[in-house]
Amino acid sequence: MVQRSKARTLAVGLFCGGLAVAGSLYAAADYLFRFVLEPGSKRSLFKSNRPNTTLAARQPHHDAKEEAEAARWFDNAKRPVALKASDGTQLHGWMLDPDCANPPHHLYAICCHGFSGEPKEMAKYAHRFAGLGFTVLTPANRCHELSNGKYIGMGALEHRDLLQWIETIVANDPKAQILLDGNSMGAATVMLTAGDPNLPKNVKAAIADCGYTSLEDQFLYSARHLYHAPAFLAHPAIDIMSSIARRRAGYDFNEASCVEALRHTTIPMLFIHGSADDFVNPASLDRNFRACASPIKQKLMIPGAAHAMSASTDPKRYWKTVTAFVSEIFHLTRPKGVSGYIVFN
Numbered sequence: 375m376v377q378r379s380k381a382r383t384l385a386v387g388l389f390c391g392g393l394a395v396a397g398s399l400y401a402a403a404d405y406l407f408r409f410v411l412e413p414g415s416k417r418s419l420f421k422s423n424r425p426n427t428t429l430a431a432r433q434p435h436h437d438a439k440e441e442a443e444a445a446r447w448f449d450n451a452k453r454p455v456a457l458k459a460s461d462g463t464q465l466h467g468w469m470l471d472p473d474c475a476n477p478p479h480h481l482y483a484i485c486c487h488g489f490s491g492e493p494k495e496m497a498k499y500a501h502r503f504a505g506l507g508f509t510v511l512t513p514a515n516r517c518h519e520l521s522n523g524k525y526i527g528m529g530a531l532e533h534r535d536l537l538q539w540i541e542t543i544v545a546n547d548p549k550a551q552i553l554l555d556g557n558s559m560g561a562a563t564v565m566l567t568a569g570d571p572n573l574p575k576n577v578k579a580a581i582a583d584c585g586y587t588s589l590e591d592q593f594l595y596s597a598r599h600l601y602h603a604p605a606f607l608a609h610p611a612i613d614i615m616s617s618i619a620r621r622r623a624g625y626d627f628n629e630a631s632c633v634e635a636l637r638h639t640t641i642p643m644l645f646i647h648g649s650a651d652d653f654v655n656p657a658s659l660d661r662n663f664r665a666c667a668s669p670i671k672q673k674l675m676i677p678g679a680a681h682a683m684s685a686s687t688d689p690k691r692y693w694k695t696v697t698a699f700v701s702e703i704f705h706l707t708r709p710k711g712v713s714g715y716i717v718f719n
Contacts, residue, residue: 399607399610399611399614400614402607402611403611403612403614403615403618404614404618405417406611406615407615407618407619407622410526411525411526411527411528411619411623412524412525412526413517413526414517414524419490420490428652428653428680428681429650429652429680429681430652430653430680430681430682430683432680433679433680433683433686433687434686435683435686436686436687436688436689437498437685437686437689438686440498440501440689441497441498441686443501444497444498444500444501445494445497445498447473447497447501447504448468448470448494448497448500448501448512449494451470451471451473451504452468452469452470452512453468453469453470454466454467454468454469455467455468455469455511457513457535457538457539457542459516459534459535459538460534460538461624463516463521463522463523463535464521464522465513465514465516465521465522465535465538465539466513466514466519466520466521467493467511467512467513467514467521467539468493468511468512468514469509469510469511470500470504470509470510470511470512471504471509472504472505472507472508472509473501473504473505474504474505474506474507477507477508478507478704478706479549480547480549480550480551481506481507481508481509481550481551481553481704482508482509482510482511482543482547482550482551482552482553483500483503483504483508483509483510483511483552483553483554483555484510484511484512484513484536484539484540484543484552484553484554484555485499485500485503485510485511485512485555485556485560486512486513486515486532486536486554486555486556486557486559486560486561486563486564487512487514487515487518487556487557487559487560488556488557488558488559488560488561488682489526489528489558489559490518491518491557491558491560492514492518492519493512493513493514493519494512495557496512496555496557496560497512498685499555499557499685500512502693502696502697503553503555503700506697506700506701506704506706507706508553511539511543513535513536513539515532515535515559515560515563516531516532516535524623525619525622525623527623527625527630528559528562528589528592528630529559529562529563529565529566529589529630529632530566530589530625530626530627530629530630531623531624531625532559532563533563533564533566533567533570536554536563536564536567537567537570537572537573540552540567540573540574540576540577541574543576544574544576548576550576551576551578551704552574552576552577552578553577553578553579553580553581553700553703553704554567554568554577554579554580554581555580555581555583556581556582556583556585557583557584557682558583558584558585558586558653558654558681558682559585560585561582561583561584561585561586562582562585562586562589562630562632564580564581564582564585565580565582565585565632565635565636565639565662566630566632566635567580568580568635568636568639568641568643569632569634569635569636569637569638569639570635570638571638573641577641578641578642578703578704579641579642579643579644579699579700579703579704580641580642580643580644581643581644581646581696581699581700582632582643582644582645582646582662583646583647583682583684583685584646584647584648584651584654584658584681584682584684585632585645585654585658585662586632586654586655586658587631587632587633587655587658587661587662587665588627588630588631588632588633588634589627589630589631590612590616590627590628590630590631591655591658592654593608593612593615593627594608594609594612595654595655596653597611597612599652612627615627616628632662632665633661633662633665634665636662636665636666636667637665637666637667638667639666639667639668640667640668640669641668642668642670642671642672642699642703643666643668643670643671643672644671644672644673644674644695644696644699645659645662645663645666645671645672645673645674646659646673646674646675646676646684646692646695646696647659647673647674647675647676647679647684648675648676648678648679648680648681648682648683648684648687649675649676649677649678649679650677650678650679650680651679651680651681652680652681653680653681654681656675659673659675660673670703672695672699674691674692674695676688676691676692
C-alpha cells in the first residue's frame with residue numbers, strides 16, 4: 375500500500391512537473407513570437423532601445439560615398455506605389471525610373487529589404503540597377519515603413535506579397551523582364567518566390583544576399599549563437615512558435631524553407647554571403663546553392679564581410695560579379711573589364 379502511494383505521488387509529481395515545463399515553454403515561445411514577429415506588441419523588438427552590438431554595426435563602409443549619393447538619388451527620384459495584398463493588407467512601395475541614357479525597354483528590378491529595415495536601405499542596389507536601365511521597385515514589407523500589417527512572415531507572408539507586386543508589373547507591361555534582388559529576410563523572400571510554382575515567366579533571374587536556409591534554422595541559429603539557449607529548449611520553443619504563427623498569422627515555419635523552395639527553382643540565381651556574418655550562418659550560402667535546381671547558378675563569398683555588408687566590404691568584387699550576372703541574363707552591354715559571367719552547374 376505504501377509502495378502504491380509513493381508511485382502515485384511520483385506520477386503526480388512528474389505530471390505536474392511536465393505541465394510546468396510545457397507552460398514555461400509556451401510562455402517563452404509566446405514572448406519570442408511577440409518580440410520578433412508582432413511589431414505592434416508592447417514587447418516588440420521594433421520598440422526596443424537595445425544598442426546594435428553586431429559586427430555589421432562596427433564594420434567600415436568602403437562604399438560610404440556611393441551610399442550617400444544613392445540615398446540622395448532615392449529621395450529625389452522615388453514615387454509612391456500601393457497594393458492591396460490578398461489578405462486585405464495595404465502595402466506601399468517606391469518606384470524609381472532608369473538612371474541612364476537610352477535605357478532598354480521592359481526591364482524591371484524589385485529590391486527587397488530585410489527584417490526591421492525599410493526600402494531606402496536598398497537605395498545603392500536600386501541605383502546600380504537603375505544605372506543599367508532598370509525601372510526599380512522597392513516595396514516596404516508588411517509591418518515596415520508605410521505598409522500595414524500585424525505580423526511579420528520572415529518570407530512566408532512576404533513572398534506572397536512579392537508575387538502580387540510581380541503580377542501588378544506584368545499586368546501593366548506584359549513584356550516585362552524582371553530581376554529580383556534581396557538582402558537577409560529580403561533574400562529569403564526572393565528565394566521563396568523564385569521557387570514558387572506560380573512565379574510568372576517574366577521573372578528572369580534573382581539575387582539573394584545573406585539569406586537563411588529556413589526560418590526554423592535561422593531561429594535555432596539565433597537562439598544558440600546570440601542568446602546561448604541550449605538545443606533541448608530551443609527546438610521545442612521554436613516548434614511552439616511555429617504553431618502560434620499558424621494560428622495567429624496564417625503560416626507556419628515550414629512555409630519559409632528556402633532550401634525546399636530552391637529545389638523547384640529554374641531561373642538563374644546568384645547567391646552572396648559574407649564569411650563573417652554573425653547573424654545568418656555563412657554556411658547557408660553553400661546549403662542554398664546546393665539545393666538550387668537551376669541549371670544556371672553562381673555563388674560569391676566575400677571574406678570578412680558581416681551581415682548584409684558584402685557590398686560595403688568589397689564593393690569592387692561585389693558589383694563586378696553582380697553586374698556581370700545581370701548583364702549576361704538580360705543581354706546588356708558587356709561592362710569593361712568584366713569577364714567570367716556565369717558558373718554553370
